[in-house]
Amino acid sequence: MSSQKKRTLKIDAFKHKVEADPKFFDKSWKKLEDAIREIYNHNASGLSFEELYRTAYNLVLHKHGPKLYEKLTENLKGHLKEMCRSIEDAQGSLFLEELQRRWADHNKALQMIRDILMYMDRTFITSSKKTPVFDLGLELWRDFVVHAPKIYGRLVDTLLELIHRERMGEVINRGLMRSTTKMLLDLGSSVYQDDFEKHFLEVSASFYSGESQQFIECCDCGEYLKKSERRLAEELERVSQYMDAKTADKITSVVDKEMLSKHMQRLIHMENSGLVNMFVDDKHEDLSRMYNLFKRVPDGHSTIRSVMASHVKESGKALVSDPEKIKDPIEFVQRLLNEKDKYDEIISVSFSNDKTFQNALNSSFENFINLNNRSPEFISLFVDDKLRKGVKGANEEDVETVLDKVMMLFRYLQEKDVFEKYYKQHLAKRLLSGKTTSDEAERSMLVKLKTECGYQFTSKLEGMFNDLKTSHDTVQSFYANLSGDTDGPTVSVQILTTGSWPTQPCTPCKLPPEIVDISEKFRAFYLGTHNGRRLTWQTNMGNADIKATFGGRRHELNVSTYQMCVLMLFNSADGLTYGDIEQATAIPHADLKRCLQSLACVKGKNVLRKEPMSKDISDNDTFYYNDKFTSKLVKVKIGTVVAQKETEPEKLETRQRVEEDRKPQIEAAIVRIMKSRRVLDHNSIITEVTKQLQSRFLPNPVVIKKRIESLIEREFLERDKVDRKMYRYLA
Amino acid sequence: MLGKGEAAGQAHLHKDDDGGEQPSGVVKLISAEGFEFVVDKKAAMVSNTLRNMLTSPGGFSETREGEVRFPEISTPILEKICQYFYWSLHYSSGKETSEFQIEPEITLELMMAANYLDT
Structure with missing residues (x-):
């Protein structure tokens, strides 16, 4: 820049003027020294800035920069030592105040000195890479005041003592604390960290380790968490009031560690008030507190989650295996729903709808619902009950919500085909006895099942609805045909397509002659219009x-x-x-x-x-x-004493039928897979089949193996001649 | 003389802590021969030295009395400096640039003063 050129020119000009005076430096320095003294004495008003500035300017200009710098450093040291003494002498609580007052003085003086010596800052210091005047002043303050042997320890102790007193509930002078920590920060963040923060964190750790020990001995879990929460808030507030914002994370992690991490297991498993008790007693507030606090702790949430999952499994298992409780299927399912509602609420209210918790809950439910192999039957019975009686105080929305909830349970079922079987039976009974209260609710249930499991699942159920409708028309046209001859009993016939309806092997009973008469007329009429059909009377359902x-x-x-x-x-x-x-x-x-x-x-x-x-x-x-x-x-x-639950042999029979129905499904799946893959090993087939069928049921590998054998027998597949584990598809 | 314009720009950055204070009123600048120039504080603060002088917290005599003596700056130079202050003020607002005329015979002295005033 042009300044280079400027300087060479100027220096020449000035040298001639003043170099003559050998005492030039001493005189000039004396002037500055006096001025600095006055500044420290708050007596600067008589000084001329211009004069001082010019003095310093000339000194630097005449290459006295190094000497001036040296003198200044010495001079500042002198002033600081003096200040140091007066701070050391301050007694008790006055100590911090004196320190603060002196700090403020020093700061102000330093600014003025910097301004006077600005020319030195601008030229000499930048070119010789020394510390600028202001920073020099701070460094000296740090070394000669803050780190002075009689001040250093006392300062830290005083600060920590005050913080301790505040923790114990005393009111302290926060302004003073703030300005003191600010001073340390001004001296550089490393000064703040080494001289204060480090000690602060150590002392806090031991304080909270002691306090948490004391709390955990005498408080229950909820109480303890409340106290921890309060302590955390206090620490954060303290930091925001008079510490560096960066300390916030450090101190909270100390509290987290001392108060939460170390006692987490004990808290969660605390007798009579731990996590399980909170679940049992629906303590939403405590639960959400625990959730929020343990979020801060490594493994906190996973611990809560696993405790929840195992608790749900435990209680669910007790529920589904208690012989008393499974006596009434409706009650049983209602219990399941209540249980689900309860935990759903806990998760939404206390666990902020955490997805991972929902998943844990779902898998726990799935786990225990399938422990009882009658669950599909019971759920179907529950739906049956609701659709028969109508839901109490039923408007459509209520019915919908109940059905939706049931669908949730349905999703947990592994043996959906069993459910289908029962649902079909129950639906048939309902339709034939005309006991459905709301056609709409029936339809909506059907739609739900359809969306859940696909068309295949519900096609037969829909067929049942259609049969009923066509039957109604047929009967009407029958009577229209029969007109005139209306004596005697009337019959209403429902024509059911075999296959759509659950087949119940039925030996027809002997009907009274009057009925036989009219039935035969109907048979003649029906077969007259529909060629090639067979009509059998199902007297057990009318x-x-x-x-x-x-x-x-x-x-x-x-x-x-x-x-x-x-x-x-x-x-x-x-x-x-x-x-x-x-x-x-x-x-x-x-x-x-x-x-x-x-x-x-x-x-x-x-x-x-x-x-x-x-x-x-x-x-x-x-x-x-x-x-x-x-x-x-x-x-x-006059109701028949309804067979609510299946009796033991009936149950076995249904089970057998379900197993029987699964066979072709498994075979179909195997053939589908093999057709596309041509060659596949045994284990892969099993995985694939399981994957394809799991929306309906969980096939047993042994059964799959049997099906494969049967397919080999029927020459759909063959074993590979070299590798016996491989199967080959035969077109 | 664009070099000076740049210096003024640096000066602005240099002392940013007091920059928030809006300078108001006038200040009297007195030359070696005793001539007085009354300029706006705003203009005077183009010089970093003057800025520090007028804003330093200690309450130096200049701040109190609102006048600054320059025993080493002659009247013509100080006059030129004052002109520069206003020119620079105008220029730094960025609307237009015009040449700042300097007579060759005072260049050296003016440069020395500029160094002194950190302008």
Whole structure:
């Protein structure tokens, strides 16, 4: 730059003027020295800036820069030593105040000195790479005041003592604390860190380690967490008030470590108040506190999560395996739903909807629901119950929410095909007995299943709905055809496509002659319009309305087809033995018993009288027409004692049927896979098949193996001649 | 003389802690021969030395009395300097640039003063 040129010119000019005076430096320095003294004495108003500046300017100009710098350093040292003494002398709490006052003085003086000596800063110091005047002043302050032997330790101790007192609840002078830490920061962040922060963190660690020990002995978990939370907030506030913001993370990590990490296991597993108890007692507030605090701790959340998962599994397992609790399937499913609701709420309220927690919850549910292999049946029963009765206070939305919740449980099921089987049965019963309350709810359930499992899953169920509709039309046209001949009983027939409906092997009972007559007419009509079909009567599923008089009172009884058959017998006889009835109606043993039980043993609906009186039907009982039957209602509905749950043999049978149904599915899957892969080894087939079928059920590898063998037998596949583990697809 | 313009720009950066204070009023600059120049403080602060002088926290006599004596600067030079202050002020607002005329015979002295005033 042009300054180079400038200087050479100028220096020449000035040299001639003043170099003559040999005492030039001493004189000039004396002037500056006096001025600095005045500045430290707060007495600068009499000084002329211009004069001082010019003095310093000339000194530097005449190459006295190094000497001036040296003198200045010495001079500042002198002033600082003086200050140091007065700070050392300050007693007790005045110590910090004196330190602060002196610091402020020094700072101000330093600014003025810097301004006067600006020319030196600008030229000499930049070219000789020395510390600028102001920074020099700070360094000297650090070395001669803060690090002075009688001040250094005392300063740190005083600060820490004050912080300790504040932790114990005393009010301290925060302004003074702030300015002191600010001073340390001004001296450089390393000064702050080494002289204060380091000690502060150490002392805090030992303080909190002691305090947490004390808390954990006498507080329960919730209480302890509350205290920790408060301490954390306090520390953060303290930092924001009078420390460097960078300290915040350090001190909180100290608190985290001392108060949380070290005691985490003990807190979570604390007896009577630990995590499990919080779950049991729905302590949302405590839970969210724990969630938030342990977020700060390594492994905190994973620990909470695993405790939650194992607790859910435990309690779920107790629920599904308690023989008392699985007596009532509706209650059972309701319990599951409640349990799910409870944890959903905990996760949404306390765990801020954490995805990982939701996943843990889901897998726990999946785990224990599938422990009980009757879960699919029970869930179907639950839906059945809801759709039969309608949900209490049911508006459509409520029904929807209940169904949605059920679908959630459904998703956990591994054996979805079992559910399908039961659902089909229950739906059939519901549809045939006309007991569905809301067609819409039925449809919506169907749609849900469809979206969940695909068309295949629900096609048969939809077929059932269609059958009912066409049946209705058929019956109407039948009666339209039959017009005129309306005497005698009317029948309503539902034509069910075999295959869509659950097949129940049924030996048709002997219908009363009146019914046989009209049924045969219908058969003729139906087969007349539809060629080549076969019609079989499923008498076990129908129902009937009959009119009866009891001692002059007329009642209309709504009964099942079986019950009707039984009651019709009493048109011609007053008393019949069990054997008589069985012979006359040919109703299967178990069904007949149930049917008689509901006719004779239910209070208020006992249209028959049984001898001897007892709760159960035995083969030797005799039944009489009960002319003393009364009821407030004209229409009396006599329900069959419903087989809610399946009995043990039925269950086995269903299971067997399910297993049977799985075979072709597994085979189909194997063939599909092999067709595309041509050659594959055993284990890969098993994985692939499992993957393809898991939306419906979890196939057992042994079963898959059997299917593969069967396919080999039927020459769909063959074993590789070299590697016996490989299978080859035969086109 | 663009070199001076640059120096003024540096000066601005150099002392940024007091830059927030809006200078107001006027200051009297007195030459070696006793001539007084009254200039806006704003203009005077183009010189870093003057800026420090007028804003230093200690309360030097210059700050109190609002006048600065320059026993080593002659009247014509100080006059030229004052002109420069205003020129620079105008120039630094960035609207236009015009040549700042300097007579060759005072160049040396003016440069020395500029160094002194850190302008």
